[in-house]
Amino acid sequence: MTATPLPGKPVADTLLSAVTERVRALPRPPRLALVRVGEDPASVSYVRSKDKKAGQVGIESEVHALPEDTSQEALLALIARLNADPGVSGILVQLPLPAQIDEAAVLLAVDPAKDVDGFHPYNVAQMWAGRARLNPCTPAGILELLDFYHVPVAGQRAVVVGRSEIVGRPMAALLLGRDATVTVAHSRTADLGAVTREADILVVAVGRPQFITPEMVKPGATVIDVGINRIEIGGQARMVGDVHPGVAEVAGGLTPVPGGVGLMTVAQLMANTVTAAELLARAE
Numbered sequence: 001m002t003a004t005p006l007p008g009k010p011v012a013d014t015l016l017s018a019v020t021e022r023v024r025a026l027p028r029p030p031r032l033a034l035v036r037v038g039e040d041p042a043s044v045s046y047v048r049s050k051d052k053k054a055g056q057v058g059i060e061s062e063v064h065a066l067p068e069d070t071s072q073e074a075l076l077a078l079i080a081r082l083n084a085d086p087g088v089s090g091i092l093v094q095l096p097l098p099a100q101i102d103e104a105a106v107l108l109a110v111d112p113a114k115d116v117d118g119f120h121p122y123n124v125a126q127m128w129a130g131r132a133r134l135n136p137c138t139p140a141g142i143l144e145l146l147d148f149y150h151v152p153v154a155g156q157r158a159v160v161v162g163r164s165e166i167v168g169r170p171m172a173a174l175l176l177g178r179d180a181t182v183t184v185a186h187s188r189t190a191d192l193g194a195v196t197r198e199a200d201i202l203v204v205a206v207g208r209p210q211f212i213t214p215e216m217v218k219p220g221a222t223v224i225d226v227g228i229n230r231i232e233i234g235g236q237a238r239m240v241g242d243v244h245p246g247v248a249e250v251a252g253g254l255t256p257v258p259g260g261v262g263l264m265t266v267a268q269l270m271a272n273t274v275t276a277a278e279l280l281a282r283a284e
């Protein structure tokens with residue numbers, strides 16, 4: 001058996017054309033503020049692709065690139081200005097932030113109504129309660145992908161490997177909200193393979209190349225690979241996921257890396273930005 005590939009491209013394109021329609025229906029275009037501190041090459045590249053995608057769907061975007069040694073006060077001052085600007089519909093502070101900045105304090109400072117990442121504690125609580133309007137982009141994009149490929153979620157056993165604030169934990173919350181039976185496994189889980197083999201839906205976000213091997217997967221399971229690991233193979237720079245390629249021989253469906261979940265993350269950010277703009281327009 002070989003797994004059905006589950007590419008992100010057709011799903012992202014479908015989501016983005018719906019976003020384009022919603023943008024057209026607004027009295028004025030949404031505006032997305034992208035805040036980056038420092039020059040980490042991955043962050044530079046992610047922010048650039050978000051900026052570019054915004055333009056493609058009619059969202060205005062502005063990149064605030066701050067120097068590596070920016071103080072927490074200076075960053076908080078920028079966020080306060082963006083919060084107060086009625087023209088700004090969405091604010092994203094690219095993570096990770098340099099060590100001198102307290103990430104939690106920054107996430108707390110973003111107006112929850114403009115928090116297109118869904119990382120503000122208010123939105124996190126709303127998400128766990130099952131009623132957030134802005135959900136974190138990667139997990140929300142994964143649900144879009146499962147729906148697009150008609151993967152059933154309600155009543156299914158879902159195992160999330162990884163407990164990060166930006167993927168693992170919110171993924172568990174959203175799957176629970178869709179009536180899956182959810183287990184969160186992690187680096188300290190005893191007999192991890194026995195746990196992952198229970199999964200009908202296996203979401204892997206651990207940041208370790210090829211961590212999930214074929215014997216850890218139930219035959220026919222849907223496997224979602226969130227990993228983005230840049231490694232060298234035979235002197236060549238390559239991007240690989242957290243799932244071993246051999247899993248394709250066991251799984252029923254498998255997302256590719258690149259070309260899978262990453263595309264959904266960016267598309268969902270655009271969807272969240274238009275949602276924030278719609279909510280702000282309604283509140284006027």
Ligand SMILES: Nc1nc(=O)c2c([nH]1)NC[C@@H]1CN(c3ccc(C(=O)N[C@@H](CCC(=O)O)C(=O)O)cc3)C=[N+]21
Nearest residue numbers: 046093094095096117137258259260261262263265266
């Ligand atoms: N506040 C904040 N919000 C985020 O949403 C956020 C963040 N910080 N920090 C870093 C992670 C990572 N992330 C990705 C975005 C796009 C791709 C993406 O487009 N990937 C493509 C291509 C990647 C490439 O070629 O570099 C793919 O997987 O096919 C991946 C990962 C958002 N993140």
